[in-house]
Amino acid sequence: xxxxxxxxxxxxxxxxxxxxxxxxxxxxxxxxxxxxxxxxxxxxxxxxxxxxxxxxxxxxxxxxxxxxxxxxxxxxxxxxxxxxxxxxxxxxxxxxxxxxxxxxxxxxxxxxxxxxxxxxxxxxxxxxxxx
Numbered sequence: 001x002x003x004x005x006x007x008x009x010x011x012x013x014x015x016x017x018x019x020x021x022x023x024x025x026x027x028x029x030x031x032x033x034x035x036x037x038x039x040x041x042x043x044x045x046x047x048x049x050x051x052x053x054x055x056x057x058x059x060x061x062x063x064x065x066x067x068x069x070x071x072x073x074x075x076x077x078x079x080x081x082x083x084x085x086x087x088x089x090x091x092x093x094x095x096x097x098x099x100x101x102x103x104x105x106x107x108x109x110x111x112x113x114x115x116x117x118x119x120x121x122x123x124x125x126x127x128x129x130x131x
Contacts, residue, residue: 032058039098039109040131043068047131050098053106070103074114074126082124084110091117100128 032038032049039050048055048066055066070076091097097108097115107114107125114125 032056032063041100041109042129042131050100050109053099053101055101067101067103068107068114068126068128074102076103076105076116076125077123078118079123079125081121082110082113082115084113084115087121091115091122 030036030051032051034040036049038056040047041050041055043055043057043066046057048057050056055068057064057066068074089095091108095108097110099106100109100114102114102116102125105116107116108122109115109128109130110122112127112129114128115122116125
Protein backbone atom coordinates (compact mmCIF):
# COMPACT_ATOMS: atom_id res chain seq x y z
CA UNK A 1 0.00 0.00 0.00
CA UNK A 2 1.36 3.43 -0.94
CA UNK A 3 1.89 6.10 1.67
CA UNK A 4 0.48 9.58 1.12
CA UNK A 5 2.75 12.57 1.05
CA UNK A 6 2.04 16.29 0.87
CA UNK A 7 2.85 18.18 -2.30
CA UNK A 8 4.70 21.30 -1.24
CA UNK A 9 2.71 24.51 -1.58
CA UNK A 10 -0.30 22.98 -3.33
CA UNK A 11 -2.53 21.85 -0.47
CA UNK A 12 -3.33 18.46 -1.96
CA UNK A 13 -2.31 14.99 -0.89
CA UNK A 14 -0.56 13.05 -3.64
CA UNK A 15 -0.60 9.27 -3.93
CA UNK A 16 2.16 7.71 -6.04
CA UNK A 17 0.66 5.62 -8.84
CA UNK A 18 0.84 5.29 -12.61
CA UNK A 19 -1.00 8.58 -13.07
CA UNK A 20 -0.95 11.72 -11.01
CA UNK A 21 -3.45 11.27 -8.22
CA UNK A 22 -4.32 14.14 -5.94
CA UNK A 23 -7.09 14.36 -3.41
CA UNK A 24 -9.18 17.43 -4.22
CA UNK A 25 -9.26 19.41 -0.97
CA UNK A 26 -11.25 22.45 -2.08
CA UNK A 27 -14.99 22.67 -1.70
CA UNK A 28 -16.74 20.28 -4.04
CA UNK A 29 -20.47 20.30 -3.47
CA UNK A 30 -21.22 18.63 -6.81
CA UNK A 31 -21.70 14.85 -6.79
CA UNK A 32 -20.24 13.35 -9.98
CA UNK A 33 -22.04 10.41 -11.50
CA UNK A 34 -24.19 9.38 -14.47
CA UNK A 35 -26.30 12.31 -15.62
CA UNK A 36 -24.39 14.94 -13.58
CA UNK A 37 -23.83 17.06 -16.67
CA UNK A 38 -20.06 16.63 -16.96
CA UNK A 39 -18.38 14.58 -19.67
CA UNK A 40 -17.54 11.11 -18.32
CA UNK A 41 -14.35 9.50 -19.69
CA UNK A 42 -12.76 6.10 -19.23
CA UNK A 43 -9.38 6.50 -17.53
CA UNK A 44 -7.33 3.42 -16.73
CA UNK A 45 -9.75 1.10 -14.85
CA UNK A 46 -12.40 3.66 -13.83
CA UNK A 47 -14.50 6.64 -14.95
CA UNK A 48 -13.49 10.27 -14.40
CA UNK A 49 -15.57 13.41 -14.98
CA UNK A 50 -14.21 16.44 -16.83
CA UNK A 51 -14.99 19.45 -14.65
CA UNK A 52 -13.62 22.97 -15.15
CA UNK A 53 -10.31 21.77 -16.63
CA UNK A 54 -9.88 18.95 -14.11
CA UNK A 55 -10.46 15.19 -14.19
CA UNK A 56 -12.47 14.34 -11.09
CA UNK A 57 -12.98 10.84 -9.76
CA UNK A 58 -15.41 10.27 -6.88
CA UNK A 59 -13.62 8.01 -4.43
CA UNK A 60 -14.83 6.94 -0.99
CA UNK A 61 -15.61 10.19 0.86
CA UNK A 62 -13.61 12.55 -1.37
CA UNK A 63 -12.89 13.51 -4.98
CA UNK A 64 -9.56 12.60 -6.62
CA UNK A 65 -7.83 14.80 -9.19
CA UNK A 66 -6.42 12.73 -12.06
CA UNK A 67 -4.18 13.51 -15.03
CA UNK A 68 -3.77 11.51 -18.24
CA UNK A 69 -0.23 10.12 -18.09
CA UNK A 70 2.22 10.79 -20.91
CA UNK A 71 2.87 7.34 -22.39
CA UNK A 72 2.96 5.51 -25.72
CA UNK A 73 -0.83 5.76 -26.07
CA UNK A 74 -0.87 9.44 -25.04
CA UNK A 75 2.32 11.09 -26.34
CA UNK A 76 3.20 14.69 -25.53
CA UNK A 77 5.48 15.33 -28.51
CA UNK A 78 4.69 17.29 -31.63
CA UNK A 79 2.78 14.84 -33.79
CA UNK A 80 0.86 14.85 -37.02
CA UNK A 81 -1.91 17.40 -37.15
CA UNK A 82 -5.09 16.27 -35.39
CA UNK A 83 -8.33 16.51 -37.35
CA UNK A 84 -11.94 16.72 -36.26
CA UNK A 85 -12.58 20.44 -36.50
CA UNK A 86 -12.11 23.34 -38.88
CA UNK A 87 -8.43 24.23 -39.34
CA UNK A 88 -9.16 27.79 -38.20
CA UNK A 89 -10.58 26.62 -34.84
CA UNK A 90 -8.56 27.76 -31.82
CA UNK A 91 -8.68 25.76 -28.59
CA UNK A 92 -8.94 27.62 -25.32
CA UNK A 93 -11.44 28.70 -22.67
CA UNK A 94 -14.97 28.67 -24.11
CA UNK A 95 -13.94 26.93 -27.36
CA UNK A 96 -16.61 24.26 -26.84
CA UNK A 97 -14.25 21.35 -26.17
CA UNK A 98 -13.56 19.92 -22.71
CA UNK A 99 -10.04 20.67 -21.42
CA UNK A 100 -8.19 17.57 -20.20
CA UNK A 101 -5.07 17.62 -17.99
CA UNK A 102 -2.35 15.61 -19.76
CA UNK A 103 1.12 15.38 -18.24
CA UNK A 104 2.23 18.95 -17.56
CA UNK A 105 -0.14 20.62 -20.05
CA UNK A 106 -3.79 20.80 -21.15
CA UNK A 107 -5.30 19.06 -24.16
CA UNK A 108 -8.84 19.37 -25.51
CA UNK A 109 -11.20 16.45 -26.13
CA UNK A 110 -12.50 16.45 -29.72
CA UNK A 111 -14.56 13.44 -30.81
CA UNK A 112 -12.66 11.13 -28.45
CA UNK A 113 -9.23 12.49 -29.46
CA UNK A 114 -6.86 14.61 -27.37
CA UNK A 115 -5.81 17.75 -29.24
CA UNK A 116 -2.95 19.95 -28.09
CA UNK A 117 -2.75 23.43 -29.66
CA UNK A 118 0.73 23.91 -31.12
CA UNK A 119 1.63 26.73 -33.45
CA UNK A 120 -0.63 26.64 -36.49
CA UNK A 121 -1.97 23.11 -35.85
CA UNK A 122 -3.14 20.71 -33.13
CA UNK A 123 -0.92 17.81 -32.09
CA UNK A 124 -2.65 14.43 -31.77
CA UNK A 125 -2.05 13.22 -28.20
CA UNK A 126 -4.03 9.98 -28.30
CA UNK A 127 -7.59 9.04 -27.54
CA UNK A 128 -9.83 9.17 -24.50
CA UNK A 129 -13.05 7.17 -24.60
CA UNK A 130 -16.22 8.78 -23.30
CA UNK A 131 -18.24 6.64 -20.92
